[in-house]
Amino acid sequence: MNKDREAEILKTVDDSIRMEMKTFSEYLQKKGLKITNQRMLVAERIFSLHNHFTAESLLEEFKDQRDKISKATIYRILSIMVEAKLLQEHNFGQDYKYYEHIIGHTHHDHIICGDCGRIVEFMDERIEQLQEQAAASNGFKITGHSLNIYGTCLDPNCPNKK
Amino acid sequence: MNKDREAEILKTVDDSIRMEMKTFSEYLQKKGLKITNQRMLVAERIFSLHNHFTAESLLEEFKDQRDKISKATIYRILSIMVEAKLLQEHNFGQDYKYYEHIIGHTHHDHIICGDCGRIVEFMDERIEQLQEQAAASNGFKITGHSLNIYGTCLDPNCPNKK
DNA sequence: ATTAGTGCAAACATTTTGCACCTAT
DNA sequence: ATAGGTGCAAAATGTTTGCACTAAT
Numbered sequence: 001m002n003k004d005r006e007a008e009i010l011k012t013v014d015d016s017i018r019m020e021m022k023t024f025s026e027y028l029q030k031k032g033l034k035i036t037n038q039r040m041l042v043a044e045r046i047f048s049l050h051n052h053f054t055a056e057s058l059l060e061e062f063k064d065q066r067d068k069i070s071k072a073t074i075y076r077i078l079s080i081m082v083e084a085k086l087l088q089e090h091n092f093g094q095d096y097k098y099y100e101h102i103i104g105h106t107h108h109d110h111i112i113c114g115d116c117g118r119i120v121e122f123m124d125e126r127i128e129q130l131q132e133q134a135a136a137s138n139g140f141k142i143t144g145h146s147l148n149i150y151g152t153c154l155d156p157n158c159p160n161k162k
Numbered sequence: 163m164n165k166d167r168e169a170e171i172l173k174t175v176d177d178s179i180r181m182e183m184k185t186f187s188e189y190l191q192k193k194g195l196k197i198t199n200q201r202m203l204v205a206e207r208i209f210s211l212h213n214h215f216t217a218e219s220l221l222e223e224f225k226d227q228r229d230k231i232s233k234a235t236i237y238r239i240l241s242i243m244v245e246a247k248l249l250q251e252h253n254f255g256q257d258y259k260y261y262e263h264i265i266g267h268t269h270h271d272h273i274i275c276g277d278c279g280r281i282v283e284f285m286d287e288r289i290e291q292l293q294e295q296a297a298a299s300n301g302f303k304i305t306g307h308s309l310n311i312y313g314t315c316l317d318p319n320c321p322n323k324k
Numbered sequence: 325a326t327t328a329g330t331g332c333a334a335a336c337a338t339t340t341t342g343c344a345c346c347t348a349t
Numbered sequence: 350a351t352a353g354g355t356g357c358a359a360a361a362t363g364t365t366t367g368c369a370c371t372a373a374t
Contacts, residue, residue, distance in 0.1 A: 032327095032328090033328080033329090034327085034328060034329065034372080034373050034374070035373075035374095036328090036329060036330080036372075036373070037372085038329080038330070039329090054363095055363080055364080056363085068331090069330090069331095070330065070331045070332070071331090071332095071364090072330075072331065072332075072333095072364095072365080072366085073329080073330060073331075075363095075364060075365070076329080076330085076365090079365095091253050091255055093253055093308070095338090095339085095362065095363065096362085096363060096364090097363085097364095109296075111296070111297055111300055111302050113302065114305055120300050120302070122296045122300055124292050124295075124296055126288075126292055127289055127292045127293070127296075130286050130288055130289045130292070131289070131309075131311055133286075134271075134273070134284045134286055134289075134311065135273055135311050135313050138273055138282050138284055139315055139316045139317055140273050140275065140282070140311070140313035140314065140315050140316065141313050141314045141316060142311055142312070142313045143276055143312050143313050143314060144311075144312045144313075145309070145310060145311040145312060146255070146308070146309070146310050146312070147293075147307070147308070147309045147310075148307060148308050148309075149293055149296065149297050149302070149304055149306075149307040150304070150305050150306040150307060150308070151297050151302035151303050151304045151305050151306075152302065152303045152305060153301055153302050154301045154302065154303060155301055194352090194353090195353080195354090196347080196348050196349070196352085196353060196354065197348075197349095198347075198348070198353095198354060198355080199347090200354080200355070201354090217338080217339080218338085230356095231355090231356095232355065232356045232357070233339090233356090233357095234339090234340080234341085234355075234356065234357075234358095235354080235355060235356075237338095237339060237340070238340090238354080238355085241340095257337065257338070257363090257364085258337080258338060258339090259338090259339090
């Protein structure tokens, strides 16, 4: 993929994610990594997703495309994007990891419905501050945290409600 | 293992964990599960541990014993004890699970040192309550939660400090 | 031309399972 | 006697890696 092709992809891309795509390709260049078709296609797909996804579900998105992308490449791109801080990795207690893109998203925590798997985001500044305090009073400097609330959603319209 | 053998083990066991052992064997009986040598030995070891451990580290504890216990059995016992709510499973972001026994322990969250791997427990009732609120205002009923703070311990005596 | 990326299949690490044998009830 | 447990090795699962080939620089 050359500069023209990159420009072409950036042009066809939805307005809402053009900035994200640009950030990613700039990151690649800065790191001396190549701007490949696969990387652009996967990034485009990721930035278009508005849900948390897994390596598997992402791969699934390319199943019926003429542009097949291998599982190995998916994992390799995920790892670059996490490194680039464009993507955040989550562990919701299952055996596989979840991801979500974080460009332009502010920090938040998650509530996961044990019935339907729905993931809701929330953020409480008071909790954040109490965490800072807890870490400090135990002699730690925080580098990150993960707060997952597991529960049952009371939504009667929940699609997977048992 | 018969009743006598069980009684014998319970007798030789350290005072501090006799209650826990009793709870476990009662659970087994109630569920129609058998009280085996392996189950008693593994439970005894687990209740004696005062740190978070993994399946691997637990297996390691039996490496040089005349009573070898297979990996499969370790996993099977862990799963029974989690089911019995004697053991809690944790995901600290690694590829393997951590466990800790929770009989007589009150709920707490964790701070994990990225340098030395040390795990510190803490608990802040205010955070707990704010979580309840967050869940409720999003229409969820909490079934559990996991709060892990990742950080760097500032302890100059930290054994693994880089 | 050079360096890096891709796809495939094989390797990995952790956990689970099938099965023949063994033990608690 | 019988239902259930154990150990072993094989399978399963999610992820990573070696390598020959291909594409971006």
